[in-house]
Amino acid sequence: MSTDSVKNTQNQTAGAADQGNHGPGRGNEPLALHLENVTMQFGGVVSVNNLTLDVPQGKIIALIGPNGAGKTTAFNCITGVYQPTNGLIEFMGQPMVRTYPRGKDAKIYKGQNREKYAGQHVLTPTPDQITRLGIARTFQNIRLWKSMTVFENVLTAKHMRAKQNVFSAILRMNLAEEKRMREETMDLLREQGLETVKDELATSLPYGLQRRLEIARALATNPKLLLLDEPAAGMNPQETLELADFVQEIREKYGLTVFLIEHHMDLVMNISDYIYVIDFGSEIAQGVPETVQSDRRVIEAYLGISEDQEDKSNT
Secondary structure (H helix, E strand, O other), X not given: OOHHHHHHHHHHOOOOOOOOOOOHHHOOOOEEEEEEEEEEEEOOEEEEEEEEEEEEOOOEEEEEOOOOOXXXXXXXXXXXXXXOOEEEEEEOOEEEEEEOXXXXXXXXXXOOOOOOOOOOOOEOOOHHHHHHHOEEEOOOOOOOOOOOEHHHHHHHHHHHHHOOOHHHHHOOOOHHHXXXXXXXXXXXXXXXXXXXXXXXXXXXOOHHHHHHHHHHXXXXXXXXXXXXXXXXXXXXXXXXXXXXXXXXXXXXXXOOEEEEEOOOHHHHHHHOOEEEEEEOOEEEEEEOHHHHOOOHHHHXXXXXXXXXXXXHHOO
């Protein structure tokens, strides 16, 4: 399925998802991303269960929850790593992913809205097609190209934005376009404070700079939406503070929408405009940071303390 066919299908099919009461985009704000009834089932295990949420353009939205809650699985559904078992994902107001349980999946499906998308055209774009539509991501475990320098990591990402995969990217382009991309890569490294280490092997950098490089590599694909999966993982407190400033800076500088998964609650509360909380694949709470951090369901999910237990401890 080509990127053009994805775009053509998007243009032919208006984004008709009912946003309902599922977040900050329920008013008139234009959405960068909309998930509706997204379910991911592996055999008999439901990892993401009927997830519906909105990510308005230009905002920083967080998806949080305990380990194993289904957060990274949701990101994998958005970026084409997994094909959801059921549901609709819209990007910039147009359908990008749409599917429903079929064949063997239909027989064992445990989720809701089984028939909602039945008979509609199935959309299952690949990760590289989704990247070219304007979505980039980072991973919890940093995935840099270990044998490449800092400069080469970012330059190759730029090539991949224009080509189909890493192999064709390495084959390069015509000289004029190659020169332009090298200049853009240097500009990006300069903007991200990585110019002085451009010739260093990526894996030789301190952990905080490796994380910054991974984000710079994502920016090299010129995204409209940036997905950050545990960007503060492995960072010390100072690096985490610098990361918070960095994410806000790139959001403003590049006009990005940011959707992040993060366990570092201070970071989430400081930079997020809105937060969704999931547990066992299902949404349990949503709201602005002040609301979420005092929600009993969130406290119970993270700390394992039920309302009854809390009442007993106070007597």
